[in-house]
Amino acid sequence: MTVGHHWSLSGPLSKAQRDKLDRSGVCFSCHQDIPQGNLAVSAMTHIAQMAEITIDTRKHTDILNKILNLGAWVQVIVGMIMGIVVMLVMYRLFFRKKR
Numbered sequence: 706m707t708v709g710h711h712w713s714l715s716g717p718l719s720k721a722q723r724d725k726l727d728r729s730g731v732c733f734s735c736h737q738d739i740p741q742g743n744l745a746v747s748a749m750t751h752i753a754q755m756a757e758i759t760i761d762t763r764k765h766t767d768i769l770n771k772i773l774n775l776g777a778w779v780q781v782i783v784g785m786i787m788g789i790v791v792m793l794v795m796y797r798l799f800f801r802k803k804r
């Protein structure tokens with residue numbers, strides 16, 4: 706809505722802006738598998754419970770940041786390994802001299 710006409714950007718939000726704001730279900734994207742997702746997730750939850758780790762907002766933010774960085778590195782490394790495997794297979798098929 707328009708707050709005041711003296712603000713140059715004052716006005717209703719555009720659809721693109723509203724779409725960016727809507728991240729409903731973001732918590733559920735992880736918490737559908739917490740505490741009982743796959744074996745690794747439930748193991749981590751049990752370990753956190755046994756170690757009596759309280760997850761406050763700061764800890765939660767740290768966990769999320771770690772998940773992001775870990776996920777990004779795993780995908781980059783797996784991609785690089787797959788690229789190397791493809792190059793190795795191509796080398797073996799087309800470039801290596803046959804005896």
Ligand code: HEC
Pocket residue numbers: 731732733734735736739740749750753759760765768769772
């Ligand atoms: C990237 C994945 C991810 C997202 C997104 C996420 N969480 Fe979490 N959350 C976790 C993990 C991992 C834990 C730790 C689970 C454990 O070991 O018990 C956790 C723990 C929690 C806990 C503590 C649970 C407990 O037993 O003490 C609360 C509360 C929580 N999250 C709320 C939220 C809310 C609210 C949102 C959305 C605003 C959210 N989470 C989004 C991954 C996520």
